[in-house]
Amino acid sequence: MSNTNDQTPKTVCAECLKKTNIGYDDEGRFFMPYFKSINHVEVGYSKIISNPITIVFEWILAKFYQLKDGLISLGKWLFPRRSKIYGKLIDSWLVGKIIFEANEAEEIPIHHLPLEFWGRTKLGQWRKLSQGHSKPDGTFRLPFELRCARRFGISSLRFEVSQISHIYYSETEATTVLTIFHKIKIAKSDLIGMEYNLRTIPLCFWEYRQDVKMARVVITEHGKDAPQQYTKARIEAINEQMIPVELTKVKHLEQIKLDPDSITLAEIQADYPENLTMCIEKKLPGYTRGDDWFGERMMNGMNRGLFLPDKEEQGVYWMKYFGKQNYDSNEEYAFPDSLMKFRLKPDGLPTPVMIKLRGPLNAINRDPWQEREFTPADGELWQQAKRVARVNGGLCTEVDEHFAGTHANLEQYAIAAYRNLRLSPLATLLFPHLKEVVLINHTADGILLHQYLPSATAYTYDGIVARVADIMGVMDWKSWTTMTPLSEAHNYAKAEQLFWDITTRYVDYFIERYLDDIRKYWHEVYCFSEDLVNHSVPVFLSDIDFSHLEPREKARYEDMKEYLTAQFCFDYNLPRQHRDGQLKVVSPLTLTSALLPENEREEIANLKKACSYMIFVATFLHTWANEHQNEDIGEVLYNCLGLRYGDKESGVLSPEDDLSIAPDLTRSTQMMWFSNLLSRTEYGFITRNEERDINPYFGELLLSKKEQFAALDVIVENIESRTNI
């Protein structure tokens, strides 16, 4: 397709990119509907307050909560909890042991938990009687003076276990903020001198779920037992940004319920903000369906694809998206393997030259091994094949790169970090980037994995989980490297390398600065590493018996292995750990509880690499995948994550105006809602540092490369500091 007006594609794209770029309005408004929490977003009807009478009552309730918050603040001012410890003559101790609550054969101690023993006077004043930390074996022995605890004026006593809830930077020094995680009341009459045994205290503290293969944290009820909470500002951000989109979806769903014939897909699309492809199509009709755009987005769009050099032909590259064949799926949506062959143009951007689709393309022929090849010479069929490949690519990018590659991948590091890092300075390095990922993943479980994706794509929930586990089976911090740019036009790879350089520089600086303390608390690093390894998934294909597979299956698995290994930079030859009869994918950072001199060089290098990897994934990698969603899946007919077989022989190889293969009305509005939700409701950026939890040095390094990033179409101010959407 060629453009029909005077503007060049490049200028049109730049213009549209600027026009459709998502910004943030800080002005909040009352008497507007709002969400109560991020976890109240739903694929169907979110828990949104829109009725005016309800809003009035909500206003009263809001005032009540404000009053309550005010009273709590007043209480804190009147009855401060000072750090002074009361007591001189140490003659008594609180003893006990703290372990993880999980039903494991062996007790797993929780080390270095901050512990405090407080008394409250009859006049409400707090008296700190003791403080300390649990030891590496989980035991504790808090000394205190018995008479201080048993004074007539003391009305109650309690033992508190805290955890780090927030990191706060002033200049370059980090302060940890603790919140109480668990408290135990102690009767004064029980204290009689000597030791008082609180026995073994099991805590449901960042426990691993037992129902899935990958590392996921236990959250049964978001608002109550989640191990951490969103900040208020985060919730307010989603309120402000998401409400118009939510109302749009609600309107559509109501209309569809009342009379589906009264609304069309085009009207649904038009109701949502215009995205990049729609903007370009208005100025350059057909451009976004062309080969140039196809190749450019595969390289520099949401897909940020891996171009694997052809083994035989120079200058030829393959991008492969593997479909549903070996995963649990439904019979309604097509999801064949899409193998795309590219060549580089003189401008350095790729152009597709052949697309091979393997698998069913219609509802009639269900042979999973059927193959069809398409080239530009196929005319309209070529356009349709590109659409199929684009849709497959969208789904694979969302599930493999976005969810598995960032969200699920990060969660395993987050759980291990929060379970084990406390006194080590690594907590202040990593927590600002690992926070909230478990919360958003829990929400994603509900609305995406259980609801939307199984209804709008070929996957079932089980299929998605199996796929995610497989993809995570080729993700290891140790062998990961940045993508090698194919050409000067490979903006993504160049931006990735630039950001990686900044991240490693920042991490190097941090670790060198705090090396002594890191060494001192190496036990925490060891426990972190053990948790990470023990709960990682098996290496991809390590638990499959190839001897029972037919040759085609074997070949396909080999093909998957080859491509995914390259895509995620996985090294099958690295020595790995066997745990519980499985070959675990994640490499350990260390195998010793103390940093041995002979291992120091290698293990500090491991630590730097792993920390850089975690921060990189949480920031740049996730931002890229998330931010470009609206550009590449913000137009239903352009890219919709799933094409239905329909009832014709042509199946998914039909023009865009064949709505029988496009998502239906409900799924279309849901998809647009998702695309906008995920791209428009970001909060927590490195340079903006809204919660002052990012080391300013990291922001400085990033800003120093602002121009270089801008040249690659990356706005540094939009790079998130964590994965929370």
Next chain:
Amino acid sequence: MASFNTSPMTKRTSIGSFIWYMITSAWDKMVLWFISKMFAWALVVTLSIPHRYRMSHNNGIAAKGKVRIVDHPAFPPHDFFQPGRTFPARVRHASATFLDDAMNCIRSLSVKFSEHHMESPFDMEMNTGPINLFWSARSFLQFAKLRKQKWGVEYHDYYRIYPQGLEGAKVSLRRNPTSFHNLRYHSLTPYLFIGKDGIKRYAKYRAMPFDKEPETGITTDLSDWDTCNQRVFPNETRSRNYLKDEYKQRIEKEGAKYMMQIQTRIAADDDSPEIFNNQIPWDEKIFPWQDLAVIEIEEVLSWKDTLMTSFSLNNMPKSLGFIPAKSIYDYNSLNYMRSHSEVARKARIFSYKLFGYPPEIPYDDNRNVSEWSGKE
């Protein structure tokens, strides 16, 4: 280790804080006195009169003989402990709380430097084990409250929350020793010792077989959670009175001979309160045990005489008496409480006159009990 606030008493003391200190001290002593008295009267009302019981050591056997202070004492000279001085003596061995010698019990040896069942110039009560199960009046009350005995299992809750109590139990309980005679008994709590030189000291006492026969009945690696289980072994063949029977036979055959020892240390103004803590034995290298007296026992007393034999911490010269206590948390408050239990002793003796003597412990299969069933 947390840093701790210094109390006002270490700084220059103001009049106000001094008065406050006096008031609180007086209050603490009053509380101690009140609780000690109440406890004693509670014993009278609940045990001594209605049941004719001692508080704990009801299962015992008494005997008589003589006690002779060693000829060449290595401990500081004292008017009472003159070298070679001889007194008539009564001793009483007992198994604490249960009426069954074959249970896992703390065993005791009480010595009276007198042949009278009550009057005496010097009494000493000792138990097996170098550390105690409680360390103050307050902890003793908690110990009593959390007993919750049922068929030979007791102090389960107490051991769970007071690790030192559990440790004391582990080292003090004796299961199926071959004889009362070969056990080691400790006073645990320190007493005053103001010798001829007028220097204030503290003293602890212990007794052991004269020939240092190895101690029996010690259980190693006692389970944390099963220490509360003091029941007889399944298919136990030893009778409820086997230890008392052995002692009788021993006395008849060869008598019993003990060495009583003393450990002293000089009192200093800056002594840590922990030196009175019966959970912390004094270092034997710094404060060695010295031979005090040889006790020779020649005749076992009858059951009635055994019942009548009673001991009191008030039967001591003032220079050897108990150390004053300041509060119910004070480590010396245990002896204070003991010294205030005279009324319970006397009430029990009086109850024998009213209701007769409790029967001897029968040779039956009613095991694991701590009370007479009334069917004896």
